[in-house]
Amino acid sequence: DAGITQSPRHKVTETGTPVTLRCHQTENHRYMYWYRQDPGHGLRLIHYSYGVKDTDKGEVSDGYSVSRSKTEDFLLTLESATSSQTSVYFCAISNGARQGTEAFFGQGTRLTVV
């Protein structure tokens, strides 16, 4: 398995509180991604990073921010959690070769906002 660690694996938080999810990789891959998985919606891209301090929005970025201060770490922050952000969050990494390469996924973080 690719060296990707997500933490925490499970979290329950209250509406309105800030939450940070962490993705750590040991593969030195350039690209990192945060996806959320919801029934009927598949995997939707929240934010991605193409290098240290270089990030961009995905299709469902509202209510989320990210930071990447080191190659190996990509943080996803919910500034003020809402019930609609209850989901399973996956981090993925890739080395981003031009012809397309495999994205490797972490084990996921199950977040419940009550």
Added chain:
Amino acid sequence: GENVEQHPSTLSVQEGDSAVIKCTYSDSASNYFPWYKQELGKGPQLIIDIRSNVGEKKDQRIAVTLNKTAKHFSLHITETQPEDSAVYFCAASGTYKYIFGTGTRLKVLA
């Protein structure tokens, strides 16, 4: 915007039969089409992929076909086994973003 449609959402087959999952993408710049299998409680894992310069690729019981003109690609699983039961995702990538379909839950009935 970029979009990938995937059908069917659920698929039940008898063990030993074949299963086919179809996807359509919208971005003409897409040139890489991976398929992922997700088992319960785990992250998706790549099972096969195809690039735009290839029309078909096979790996044992699984195969993928690509029709760039129609922007269609499909996953074929032959001689299905109970361990093939999982959720399958298709994806399309043009640069370094991966846009996923909504997933197909495959059930192989013994």
